[in-house]
Each structure stands twice: as structure tokens, then as C-alpha cells.
Amino acid sequence: MTLTRHLWVPLMAASALATTMAAAQDTTLTYMMWDPAQLETEQAAIAEFEANHPGVTVEALAMPPADYWPRLSALAAAGDLPDVFAMSSGFVQSWAEAGNLADLSGLITDEQLAQYYDSAASVGVIGDARVAFPQNWVAPVMYYNIDMFDAAGVEHPQRDWTWDDFLAAAQALTVDENDDGTPEQYGMWLYGRYAHIEPWIFRNGGRLLNDDMSAIDPSPEAVNALEFLTSLVNEHGVAPAPADMEGIRQQDVFPLGMAAMWVDGSWNIANVRDVAGDSFEWGIAQVPVGPDATEETARAYAWADMLAIGNNSEQPDLAWEFIQHMVGEGRTASDFLGGKIPAFQAIAESEDWLEADMQPANKDLLLEIGTQPIETGFSRDWSAWRGYAASGSGGMNGELDEVFNGRSELDEAIENFVAYGNDVLSR
């Protein structure tokens, strides 16, 4: 009897262990994201997660954004979302309102949260729920060609620059060598693109949307910013009309040395390095504070690339562990190319990420922006009313380009994009 009982106990334990192991071996965590090249860099982190979680297999899948969103949307419609997936700041509100994202609020402690940039982490909070968590964030900055500044004897962009200082520099940096009326070198390059326009609006304390982001209602500060930007092309001639640059990739104008200054996303650091190489020295600066704002009321334009958990995930705790690993200590600085800033502060502040031996020499400026109040500018149906990606010819982008190209007045353009945007938002 005793012997039987002694045998029974280990048998039960072995059976339970076998069951547990079998269950563990069956655990598959699905993960989907929008950048195949980035997924390659993430493979080491995924392998490490699997090694730390015996029996767990991560099924990772990546595709370009043009395929990613339709496919993820179809999976949402089918109620078959991956456990973990990449979520953009632009879509997080719509996806949260549709009830597709699990609430992470109860999963993260304040101590954990303190390890991440607060401004980036705040993007994933919709209403009272934290529905996505940042992996990295990006911010538009002003790129400037140091060689051109030095050749023109112009002081490099300063922290206390006003918009008049910026304009004076742009005028000095616009060079028409053969006096044919078409400068060979422009002081600035911009068009109606969101990353070219909104940084100035937000640094002037302006807003395009009303308080609850339900309607387009440009504030006077925003209109003043638009007037200033369009005057750069139409009045001062320090930036080319977008039509003149047709056929050149917009992100190549600055690195090809055609303009001395350019405001665009920090992710373009990688492209400027690739295209410009060592042909000139360049740096980054923050867009100057506008005349209608102070350092306190001006806001930085920044947003986060995030990870979220599907509302139908059967293993949210494991999914959250995976997110923590993929946004935090599981990553290295080399996983974040160029100007993608890790949301995990320890990596962002590391020497490896700051890359002191590469251009720009002042990459730490991006970290400073991360401590400022930010505006993402996104709302529901943002891509439609703003004019983004394959619909970039329409919406606000298309209307502003008409002004830059001298075919429309700013008042008319504002009236048109407000009417169109509000029609989109009211549908």
C-alpha cells in the first residue's frame, strides 16, 4: 500500500509535468509588423525571448505598410488578430475605438513606465486606457548643411532663433550663381507634406484640429504659420516651388545639396547619410519657436511606433511579456536605425545609439525633444483629410501645394481643405 502510494505520487507529478510541457510546447505567439528589414534586425531579440520561454514559439511576419494595414484590417474583421502587432500613432485612435486593442493599463507598473519616454508612452493612451506601448518614436527636425552655412558666413541655427532669423539665413543661403532667376542653391525646401508643415504650426503654438479632434479648425497661430511658410516660396523665393522639384525624391533634395535647410522626420537621418555620404557636413536643429508662441506654449511634433495586443489574444500575459522584451531590455542600439529613437531611455541614452562618430554630431537633440510636450497631430481619418501616402495629392497636402505652386491663394486653400476635412470627419 505504502509502496503503491509512493509510486502514485511521482507518477502523478510526471504526468502533470508532461501535460505542462506538452501545453508549453504548443504555445505559439503570433507577431506581425510593417517593416521586413526591421524584422531581420529583431530576429536576435525574438530568439532570445524564445530561449527565455522554453516551449514558446514566436511566429513573426512582416510586410511593407501598403500590405500590412489591409491585411491586419482583414484579420481584425475576421476576429483573428495576431497576439502582438505593430500599431502606428496615426491609426491607434480608430483601432482603439473599434475595440480591437487590449487594455494594457493593468499590466505595467509605474516603475516600469518610468523607464520610457513619457511623451512617447502617452501616445498609446486613448481615453482612460493604455492600448499600445511605444517601441521607438520619431520627430521632425531641421536638417542644415553646415558647409553651406559656413560658405555664406551665416551663423548655425541657434536655440533662440526667431522665424525672422531663420528667414534671414534662408535668404543668405539662396544662391543664384548665373543670375538666370533660378537659384542653384535654395535656403530651404518644403511642400505641403505633413512633416514639412506641422512642425512649424506646433512650434507656433497652433492647432489644426479642435479640442476633441472631431473637426478641422485651424487656430490663428496655425494660419500664421501657413502664411509664413507659403511666403518662403511665393514672396521671398528662398524655397523652390514643389513643381520645380517634380521627379526628384523629396527626401533627396537636401542630401543632394540643392537646399541648405529642410524640415522632415528624424527617420531621414539614415537616408541623408546614405545619399550625402561624406560630401558635406550637416547637423540637426529644432524648428525655431514661432512669433505667437513661447518656449512654454510651443510644442514638439513627434509620434511613436508602438506594439499592441489583439483584443482576442488568448495569452495576453505572454503577449505583454513579449512586448516588454521587444521594447526594452531585449533590444540593442543597433536595432534602431538612424533617427528612430528607442522609447526605452537606457538604450536611447547609450553611446552606441548616439553615434558620436557619425553625422549628425548632435543626435542628442532628439532626446531633448522627447522630454518636451508633444503633439502628434493625428486624428481619425487623418490620412484622408491630411493627404498622405498614395492619397498625398489630395486633402490639405494637395491644397497647400497649389499655393506653393502659385496657382491658388492661401485663404482659398484653407477654405477648401477645411471643408473637405470636415466632410471626411463627419462621415
Place this chain on the structure above:
Amino acid sequence: MTPAWQRYAPALIFLLPALVGLAVFRLVPILWSFVLSFYDWQIFDQPSFTGLDNYIHILTSPVSGQVLLNTAVFGLIYVPGSIILSLILASVLNNALRSSAFFRSALFVPYITSTVAVTLAWKWIFSTRFGLLNNALAWIGIDAAPAWLADPTYALPAVAIVSIWKDVGFYMILLLAGLQTIDPTYYEAARIDGARVLRRFFRITVPLLSRSLFFVLIIAIVRSTQTFEITYALTEGGPNRSSTTLAYFVYENAFIHFQMGYAAALAYILCFVLGLLTLVNFYFRRRWVHE
């Protein structure tokens, strides 16, 4: 006598897989998208029934109006342009260059080449500062050449020109096949009677080619409403929507803004317009097509 169902049963069994595939992957989505056109449905959210709202919005919105007008203008350039050019090329190949496989192949190559690849080459040709076209114009003294793809006046015609260039080889082959069925004795008799080239063309070639021309006309009208890849790679519908046609607008709404119900309604309006045009063509067919 064997009952009809027994006679057709083996054929139906063999056809069944194809019929099931047709029903599941074609007919059901076509019918389902019609149902969807009465819903507001962002694909990742729950659909909500909105009745005729999508259709009313499309027919009253200035943006949709502009898109419909662009589609009509594109068709008015593309359809006659591609038919006239392909007819001229087919006639030249049929007469002067009858044995030239080289020219036939050369003119057909754009049709079978990757659309995006050749469109990128055209994008460079039309480029404002560094484009082949504007540099050629500057070389002959025209310095104030337009920004072809960034000017609302020229962007849509530019898309139409590239579309014509791409498709003309296909229409040419269809018309060439028709031309080669025309009995040469008609031309010989006309020549003896003193008919000149143009008279022979309009009195013999065109009437006897009318069935092929009718087919090409229908195909060209359908294709004129379906232009997408060239628009996507050349102008992305710009500037300021001046080259956005209906098919591109459907794509934008479905796969950029994920407004599936709205996109479905747009697609059914496209389907209705196309069906109407085809019916009109078939009605007038008897007046100019020689059977």
C-alpha cells in the same frame, strides 16, 4: 431516351470545381460588395447600415464630381487616341512593313512590360528639371517648359499619353488580325477604279474592319475606366487630385482610408457607367458595324 440530367451530369461533375471557384471567389464577392455599398464599414470596425448615404455622398461631393470628370476626360483622350494610333500603326504594318516582325514586336513590347517599371522611366522623361522632355525642349530654345506631372493642366493628359503608349500595341495586334482578313481583291478593284489611298482606307478598310474596331472600342472604354498602376506610379492622382480617376479613387478609399462601403459604392457607380456606355455602343452598333 436518356433524361437530360443524365446526359449533362458528367459534364456538370467535371465543371463543378470551376463553378464552385467562380461562385466563391467571384460571384459571392461581387454580390457581397453590392450589399456593402449600403454600409459604412471601416474594415477593422463593425459595419453599420447607412442606406443610400454612400451613393448620395458620391453624387453630391465636389471631390467625387472632380474624379468623375477626370475619368471622363481621361476616356476622351485615351479611347480615340489609342484607337486612331493603333489603326494607323496596324495599317502601316499591314502594308508598308507587312513582313516586319521587328516592328510588330517593338510596338507590342510596352504592353507586356512591367507597368510600374516603364512608368518610372516616363516619370523621369516628364521630370521638370532633369527630364528628357524638358531638356530636349530647352535644347531647341523652349526654356519655359511646363512641370508636366505637377501642373493640373498637363498631369491627366500625361497619364493618358503613357496609357496609350502602353496599350496601343495590343489594340494594334487585334486590328492587324482584322486587316489581314480583308480580301486584297477589293483594294485591287478600287485601285483600278482610281480610288486613292484615303478613299480606299475609309471606303474599304474601315467598313470591313468595323467588327474588330467595335471590339477594340469596347475594350478601350473598359480599360479607360480601370487605369490604376500608371496613375499610381506617375502622379499618385495629383497634383491636387487633377489626375485622380475613378479606379484610383476606389483604391484610395478601400486601401488607404479603409472605407470599404464607400469604395464599394464607387465601384458600383463605375460598373453602372461602364454598363451604360457598353449598352449605348451595342445600340449604335448596327449603324456602323458591318456584319
